[in-house]
Amino acid sequence: MKTKSTVWRYAWLMIPALLSPLVAQGQPNRFYMKADLGGNITHETDLREFFGNDVTGARVKFDPGYRIGVAAGYELCQWFAVEGEVGAMANNIKSITGADRVDAVFANVPFLVNARLQAPKNWKFSPYIGAGVGGAASIIDSDHIVMSDTDVHGSDADVVFAWQGFAGFRIALNDAMGVGFEYRYLAASRPTWKAEFAFGTGTDTMGFGRTQTHSFSVVFDWRF
Numbered sequence: 001m002k003t004k005s006t007v008w009r010y011a012w013l014m015i016p017a018l019l020s021p022l023v024a025q026g027q028p029n030r031f032y033m034k035a036d037l038g039g040n041i042t043h044e045t046d047l048r049e050f051f052g053n054d055v056t057g058a059r060v061k062f063d064p065g066y067r068i069g070v071a072a073g074y075e076l077c078q079w080f081a082v083e084g085e086v087g088a089m090a091n092n093i094k095s096i097t098g099a100d101r102v103d104a105v106f107a108n109v110p111f112l113v114n115a116r117l118q119a120p121k122n123w124k125f126s127p128y129i130g131a132g133v134g135g136a137a138s139i140i141d142s143d144h145i146v147m148s149d150t151d152v153h154g155s156d157a158d159v160v161f162a163w164q165g166f167a168g169f170r171i172a173l174n175d176a177m178g179v180g181f182e183y184r185y186l187a188a189s190r191p192t193w194k195a196e197f198a199f200g201t202g203t204d205t206m207g208f209g210r211t212q213t214h215s216f217s218v219v220f221d222w223r224f
Contacts, residue, residue: 030075031224032083036182038217040067040089042106046209047096048190052202053148058097060208062106065091067215071114078120085112085132089186089213096145104142104152108188108211110162111135118170121223126170126178136162138191140206150201160189168219178221186213 042065047058066089073083090107114132119125137157145152168182192207 029223031072032075032081032221033072034070034219034221036067036069036087036217036219038067038182038215040065040091040213040215042089042091042214043212045211048207048209049192049203050147050206051150051152051195051204053098053150055098060096060106061094062091063094065089067217069217073114073116075121078122079118081116081118083114083116085110085114087112089215093145096147099145099147101144101146103144104140106208106211107139107141108162108186108213109137109139110164110186110188111137112162112164114164114166121170121172121178124172126172126180127168128170129165129167131163131165133163135159136186136188138188138208138211140191140193152195152206154196156193156195158191158193160191162186162188170219170221176223178223180219180221182217182219184215184217186215187211188213 042062044059044061047055047060067087069085069087071083071085073081075081087110090105093102093104093106096102112132112134114130116128116130118128137159139157141155142152164184164186166182166184168180170178170180172178188211190207190210192205195204
């Protein structure tokens, strides 16, 4: 696996590509930007492959983690908006069935296009719901994962299909700014990572099953 990789590098590289087309289309009072910060709970998933070891029935469990995100959107009308979003969600791996030692972090960096149904922004309290589709950079960053005398360390990433559903509410602070709370469910397809060097193993790959993440965030937005 690569020797260095961070969640931040994948997230920040994707932001300009998502924001630039929305900025170009923006009009007064219709363009908005938002940022969110909160926590996440990722369901346990299957360990599909671990360098040729027998992983039948093995499960990967995660500790609660964090979430951050940024988005830019455009209101096509007062009830409907489209937006581009980049987020980052990371969790320490709590345990892997059959592993003697686990000291690793798993992260998803989703990059999505969302459709959003919302109450008009001039309401003091504005609920909304939406869904998005795109991809996610699924990242493993391991100091040590030891199983059957195979010790994995380093970092790698795999880009997989991802989609989400979300709901929340916004409280207007003034004509331009608001705060709120948002829940989202993210599902990402099965990632596979390859080792740069693997000796004495059956394969050079490690893979997880499909991941499902619930996140809860405080949101701040600014409208133009």
